[in-house]
Amino acid sequence: MTDKVCRVVATIMGVPAGGVNEDSSPASLPAWDSLRHMKLILAIEEAFGLQLADDEIVSMTNVRSIVALLERKREVRA
Amino acid sequence: MSAGFPSLVEIEDLLAAADTAATEPLRLAVLREVTVEPIDAYLRYLANRDGMNGSVAFGGFGALVQEAVGDAGAALSGDLDAVLVFAPLIAISKALSSNFAALDAQGLQDEVERLKNLFESVAAGIRRQSGAMILWHGLEPPLYPSLGILDAQKRDGQAATVADLNAALRATLQAVPGAYFVDTAACLARVGGSRFYDTRYWHLARAPYTPVALAEIAAEDFKFVRALKGKAKKCLVLDCDNTLWGGIVGEEGMGGIMLGKDYPGSAYLEFQQEVVSLFHRGVMIALCSKNNEEDVWEVFDRHPDMALRRTHVAASRINWRDKATNVRELAEELNIGLDSIVLADDSEFETGLVRDQLPEVEVLNLPRGRPVGYRNELASCGFFDLVTMTTEDRARGAMYGAESARRHARAQAPDLENYYRSLEMTLEIGYADELSIPRVAQLTQKTNQFNLTTRRYGEGEIAGLVRSPQHDVLWVRAGDKLGDLGIVGACILEYGNGTVSIDTFLLSCRALGRGIEQAFLSEILQISRARDARSVQGEYIRTAKNAQVDRFFVENGFSERGEAHGPDRHVFERRLDALPLREHGHFAHVASPLGVMTARGM
Known part of the structure; x- marks a missing residue:
């Protein structure tokens, strides 16, 4: 899960795949501005086949929180 | 997604x-x-x-x-x-x-x-x-x-x-x-x-x-x-069995095929109506199918529910050869590039073969056995969309009819010069204005083969050139006793320092082979001299499709300038001091901003 999220983040932010880890955030990646954040959420929704709520979107502030949220949603569905 | x-x-x-x-x-x-x-x-x-x-x-x-x-x-x-x-x-x-x-x-x-x-x-x-x-x-x-x-x-x-x-x-x-x-x-x-x-x-x-x-x-x-960008398609090539009608006419006979008011024949009829709409928008319709030719024409001539008629069809290859060869021949006959063609076929074997052999051809794979989807498949593809619909587009169907009458006349005439004269061809050359700007822009966008520089212009850009005092935008219109061809060519000139540069010179493929290009160029040279230019500069930019015009300037009295412009760009020059008198050539009537010329005795 973490790897897949990191890959999506790297592609959307336009950085090498190795340049993203669990701690990556708008503070550590200069390309991660609010517009890229929107594009990232849309790409994650496509990649994982789900829809996030508005309050979930604003809570996704780094890779770790994105992974945690996606795992929580997966458990709820399972 | x-x-x-x-x-x-x-x-x-x-x-x-x-x-x-x-x-x-x-x-x-x-x-x-x-x-x-x-x-x-x-x-x-x-x-x-x-x-x-x-x-x-x-x-x-x-x-x-x-x-x-x-x-x-x-x-x-x-x-x-x-x-x-x-x-x-x-x-x-x-x-x-x-x-x-x-x-x-x-x-x-x-x-x-x-x-x-x-x-x-x-x-x-x-x-x-x-x-x-x-x-x-x-x-x-x-x-x-x-x-x-x-x-x-x-x-x-x-x-x-x-x-x-x-x-x-x-x-x-x-x-x-x-x-x-x-x-x-x-x-x-x-x-x-x-x-x-x-x-x-x-x-x-x-x-x-x-x-x-x-x-x-x-x-x-x-x-x-x-x-x-000149990427709109010009010709739709259609399969017949299970594309235009349900079933196989060679096996079931004309009475056995599915076409008409009731399901599933109604789905094929709707598809045909969409094809006819494209015809009226100026798209050429061609047939390419594996059938006995007489079986297909019998359906076209005698089936009461055919919306598509023989008169809509510009060319056909109905035989048992492979479709890649047939599509290539259709492109040659219609004088269009392979990348101007869309093939619609229900057979994945045929579309796969054409895709593999002729990757330039766009393929519309109709979902076999699901004809209810055919119409939207064609209507939604957007391949044929144009931003303008000119008089020339609307009348193209009739123009192709006149073209076959011309081919017939040509076969009858003893030689080419006699044939030209027998057609009583007329030429009109004029400056682009509000009415002709859309057609001129469209020609720069669509013309690939007889196009010396292949520069694409939008209507806004052409309008800008028309207003510019350093530029002339000219069109040529052709006709003969069999019909009007409409505006078939355009030229953009840029003046400066006593010379004229030919930025654009093009002719629609429909108008080739009747000497219009020479007559148009020679009037342009006369117009340039009338504007006090001492020499004309022509440019040829090679593309994958315009090899047929690489010698155009040399054949018309220009000589290539020595300097290097890379392998694909050549610049030619012709001095204007020894220009011959204007003449009408084999045209019965030539009108341009310089005046009207008429063949003697007409």
Whole structure:
């Protein structure tokens, strides 16, 4: 899960795949501005086949929180 | 994701891996009152699919008026192909979008007036700064009008007001050359309201549209871009059995095939009607099928429910050879490039073969056994879309009829010169004006083979050249006793320092082989000399398709200038001091700005 999220983040932010880890955030990646954040959420929704709520979107502030949220949603569905 | 589109991540990966260095650039600018940034991926993806290297520059958020009217548009600077305008009602009028029910009659009228002025000043402001094609996304109708069911009863309800504003926007854009109305409401209808809008991102980032909506809009925009860039298709090649009708005529006989008012024959009939619509839009229709030829023509001539008739068909290959060979022959017979052709066929074997052997040909794979989907498959493809419909387009079908009469006359005539004279050909040459600008722009966009420089121009750019004192834009119109061919060629001249440069010289493939190019060029040389030019410079830029004109200037008294311009660009020159007298050649009648010449005794 973490790897897949990191890959999506790297592609959307336009950085090498190795340049993203669990701690990556708008503070550590200069390309991660609010517009890229929107594009990232849309790409994650496509990649994982789900829809996030508005309050979930604003809570996704780094890779770790994105992974945690996606795992929580997966458990709820399972 | 939207039909035919990969996901955002797949698009970025695909574009990162694509070798775009050598491909033609496509520069787009987006002026907008809302956030639409994710459309960038879809636009670049579609550019790549059409063999172009797309780049998209965004104007400031909510800065449409400042950038267009205040000439503060950094996004509008530089050489652009198209400017996309996104100004949805929710962003340009709170009064009409969110407070409609509170408006009185005067307030409504004032607000409508303000928006009409905004449309006009923004469209004019963009055109003042750039000659690029303008694609303005029309207003979407409200999903839930603020007056509820009452709204639909009122002539000045919210939905009716949006329709009025769209009509005004359409009229505004029509008055600006090269500006077009994009039907966002049709995109909305195809996608559906609940999938078109993203209420989360509207509130989080003023981004109203979902990725599905943006993909649909980008696909709609690209119908215009393809037309501008000369990528629109010219000919639809059709299979017969299980494409035009259900069943196999060679086995079931004419009475056994499915075609008519009842299911499933009704689905084939609807498909045929869509084909006939394309014919009336100027698309050439050809047949390529594995049948006994007489079986097919018997259906065309005698089946009572055929919508497609023999007169719609410009050429055919009905035989048992492979379809790649047949399609190649059709391209030669119709004098068009393979990349101007779309093949529609229900057989995956045939479409696969053509795709493999002739990758330039576009293929429309009809879902075999599901003819109810055929019509939309063809109607939604957008391959044939043009931004203008000229008189020439409307009459093309009849022109092809006259063409076969000409072929017949040619077979009868003892030699070519006699044949030319027997046709009583006429030529008219004139300066481009409001009426002819759309056709001239269209010719620069569509002509590939007899085109010396292949420079593509939008209507806005041609209008700019017409106004420029350093340029002349000329057209040539041809006709004969069998019919009018319409405007078939164009030339753009640039004057400076006693010389004239031929920026563009082209002739439609329909008009080749009758000496029009020599006559047109020789009148142009006379016109140049009349404007005190001492010499004319011609340019030939080689493309994959215009090899037939590489010796055109040399054959017409020009000599190549020695300097190096790279392998694909050649510059030629001809002095104008020893120009022969004007003559009409084998034409019965030649009219140009220099006067009328007529064959003796006519």
